[in-house]
Amino acid sequence: DTGVSQDPRHKITKRGQNVTFRCDPISEHNRLYWYRQTLGQGPEFLTYFQNEAQLEKSRLLSDRFSAERPKGSFSTLEIQRTEQGDSAMYLCASSVGQGETDTQYFGPGTRLTVL
Amino acid sequence: GESVGLHLPTLSVQEGDNSIINCAYSNSASDYFIWYKQESGKGPQFIIDIRSNMDKRQGQRVTVLLNKTVKHLSLQIAATQPGDSAVYFCAEKGKSSASKIIFGSGTRLSIRP
Numbered sequence: 001d002t003g004v005s006q007d008p009r010h011k012i013t014k015r016g017q018n019v020t021f022r023c024d025p026i027s028e029h030n031r032l033y034w035y036r037q038t039l040g041q042g043p044e045f046l047t048y049f050q051n052e053a054q055l056e057k058s059r060l061l062s063d064r065f066s067a068e069r070p071k072g073s074f075s076t077l078e079i080q081r082t083e084q085g086d087s088a089m090y091l092c093a094s095s096v097g098q099g100e101t102d103t104q105y106f107g108p109g110t111r112l113t114v115l
Numbered sequence: 116g117e118s119v120g121l122h123l124p125t126l127s128v129q130e131g132d133n134s135i136i137n138c139a140y141s142n143s144a145s146d147y148f149i150w151y152k153q154e155s156g157k158g159p160q161f162i163i164d165i166r167s168n169m170d171k172r173q174g175q176r177v178t179v180l181l182n183k184t185v186k187h188l189s190l191q192i193a194a195t196q197p198g199d200s201a202v203y204f205c206a207e208k209g210k211s212s213a214s215k216i217i218f219g220s221g222t223r224l225s226i227r228p
Contacts, residue, residue: 004158031214042204042218043159056215091158095214101147101166104216106158 002026004107006092012113013082020078021110025094032075033104034067035091036060043091043106049075050097082114125223134192136222138205143186147208149216150179150190154201159218162190162203197226 005024013019025032030051035043046065047057051072061067064082069075079086089111093104128134140148146167151159163174165181165188172179178191188205202221208214 033214033216035216040220042206042220043216045215045217048214058215093158101164101208102214103149103161103164104214105161106151108156108158 004092004094004105006090006107006110008110009108010111010113012115014115015082015084017082018078018080019082019112020076021090021092021112023075023077023092023094023107025073025075025092026105028096029094029105030072030097031095031102031104032069033093033095034075034077035093035106037089037091037109038087046077079112082112084114087112087114124220125225127225127227128195129227130195130197132195134190134195134199134224136190136192136203136205136224138188138190138219140186140188140205140207142207143183145207148179148181148188149206149208150177150188151204151206151218152199152201153204153221159204192224195224195226197228200224200226 007022033048034046037043046061047067049069052069064080067077089109091109093106095102095104149164150162152162153159163179165172165179176193180189202223204218204221206216206218
């Protein structure tokens with residue numbers, strides 16, 4: 001399967017712990033995005049990378065959140081000192097990075113539960 | 116601010132009938148719209164998109180209609196099948212960002228046998 005992959009698929013943690021998620025985009029996709037989705041809602045944009053450069057961050061991305069894409073391929077999203085309000089599905093997407101339409105393809109997501 | 120909303124949160128359709136899912140958007144400057152399908156436990160799956168210079172676009176069993184006058188978007192699914200059961204999101208490519216997608220809250224489509 002050459003689609004976007006995410007790991008882990010599920011994560012249960014206790015409040016105050018740190019968690020890290022990984023996203024592997026479609027090969028040769030230059031752009032990589034992180035979204036968060038809570039139950040019954042549409043995904044909300046968090047941040048995106050053009051190659052290794054993080055070009056935009058949402059106000060939703062508090063200082064407890066950090067994302068990296070060190071080599072312009074896979075990306076990690078870390079949440080420090082997790083809170084119950086961080087419980088959500090974290091989605092990664094990738095796109096070629098050309099043209100105005102530039103379709104984004106999503107991975108299966110990582111479901112985070114903070115106890 | 117920008118927002119994309121849906122008229123109905125749920126839609127129940129008889130198998131074999133056509134489905135119509137509606138969406139309203141508020142940002143008249145938006146010029147690109149996308150429909151995604153999300154099945155339970157999966158990420159959103161791209162269905163079809165449309166630029167603002169078009170009012171209709173067809174895919175395989177799906178048609179998207181855009182009415183810029185009333186800022187309305189619809190997704191039509193022909194001959195609805197059980198596999199079409201999912202939550203459908205309309206989304207907008209934000210004008211203020213090169214890449215950010217703004218999603219609505221979704222419509223759940225259920226199929227009656």
